[in-house]
Amino acid sequence: MxxxxxxxxxxxxxxxxxxxxxxxxxxxxxxxxxxxxxxxxxxxxxxxxxxxxxxxxxxxxxxxIDRRRSSREDLDLVLFSTLVLLIIICGTVWILGNLAHRMHMHVM
Amino acid sequence: MKRAPTHSYPGINLGERHASAHKATEVVTFGFWVFLMSDLVYFGLMFAIYITMIDAQAGGPGPHELFDLHSIFAQTLILLTSSLTVGLAMLALKYNLPRVRIVFWFAVTLVLGLSFLVLEVRDFMAMAEKGGVPQRSGFLSAFFGLVPLHGLHVAAGCLWLIVLGIQLRVMGMTDRIKSRVVRLALFWHFLDLIWIGIITIVYFGGLAYG
The missing domain is CATH 1.10.287 (Helix Hairpins)
Structure with missing residues (x-):
């Protein structure tokens, strides 16, 4: 108790x-x-x-969420999703920013 | 069994005192994490669109005319506090405190969630009065694609709180109910994480670069 x-x-x-x-x-x-x-x-x-x-x-x-061994597989899930997220966000910003630059638009 | 039985899914665990509910919760909670992470990717996409749209104001009202930092500050504090109270409800469940304690923290969380929504809707109406409507510019479309999406999640969380509160009364403390409380707590904490992204990128980012 x-x-x-x-x-x-x-x-x-x-x-x-x-x-x-x-x-x-x-x-x-x-x-x-x-x-x-x-x-x-x-x-x-x-x-x-x-x-x-x-x-x-x-x-x-x-x-x-921590680095305890028992929750490591779950940490993998979170980390992998974060990786996907970063690729999506950075990729979008990069590609569209580049496009805007080439079109001589004033973006970023 | 290679995982320790006391901590077998991400987030707070029910633990050995709820042996049967703990086992039943393990798989479902992992699945719920997969849902949360795909939801995160969805939000991430909306964030990415917003970032590329910050300058696309088409001569319409921009962040400086539209954003009300005082209201954002209040909303942030409310949502943060509600994240604590839902955690306290979860602890009341885990340590077998009287059921009335869980219902109390649920009620506090619900009131906070609803006040958050009231402030948010008031902000949107103030924005619309200044001409800040979704169809005005790419920037505003991206804004109204992202921030109300979070609000919708909070509204769904409020509905979930009400339904779960009723189920708790009708069905009692069954394993299924316990497992639902675990997931609701995760969902609510997750919404607070998204909100940190919204104040940092949408509001402050908009003001800094818009």
Missing amino acids: DRRSEMHRRERRRYLIGFGGSLGLTLAVFAIAYRFGIETPGVYLAIGLLGLAQLVVQLVYFLH
């Missing part, structure tokens, strides 16, 4: 850490955007990196 409530507390703390971390990152993103203005060089890069950090925090603390 005691072990159970101990584990419960530990898992709840895990969610709260994830929530606190995400909240901190969200506040940082909006604080930077309001304080410096989104068009200042470097600001968007910082926002992008903070967003990426928040993705990782939520994957680990909310979705419990």
Whole structure:
């Protein structure tokens, strides 16, 4: 009984850490955007990196994706989907950006 | 069995205290992850289209006229909090807390999900008043292809919460219900992940490069 409530507390703390971390990152993103203005060089890069950090925090603390051996096959699924996703996004942006450039349109 | 029985699918596991439900959940949850990942690819495609369309405003209203950062900030906090509360519902299930605790966290999540939707629809209406309708430009078509798609997912999640709450009352804590709660929690966390992409790429990206 005691072990159970101990584990419960530990898992709840895990969610709260994830929530606190995400909240901190969200506040940082909006604080930077309001304080410096989104068009200042470097600001968007910082926002992008903070967003990426928040993705990782939520994957680990909310979705419990980690490198434990027992969940490695599932990690493979997530990683492979991410690879497909990156090919789709980068490929689309590359091809259409190139097309726009050759058509002398002012894009990106 | 090469996998450890206590952790046999991605996401939080029911664990050995729910032995029969845990086994039944394993395959279904893996399948649900496959669904989530294909949904992710769908969203990824919409993101890609949006990125290529940022400049295609055709003289119509752009991100600076249309986006309301205060409202986006509120929506972000609401959705993040709802991701925590759905996790707490999942923990209440895992540790066999009284059923009323699960229903309570479900209700909180539902209220947060609905408030998110209200704010989002209000934003869309404000955009439409300024001439920001989907048919105005490629940029707006891409925007309305992506952001309301996420909203639709949240609405589906709200419906799922209601149905599952009713099933919980009628059918009690059966293995099937437990397994459904696991998947609902995964789905809801997944929607919060997509939302991070939306604020970063659609809203901030739009403001930075639009």
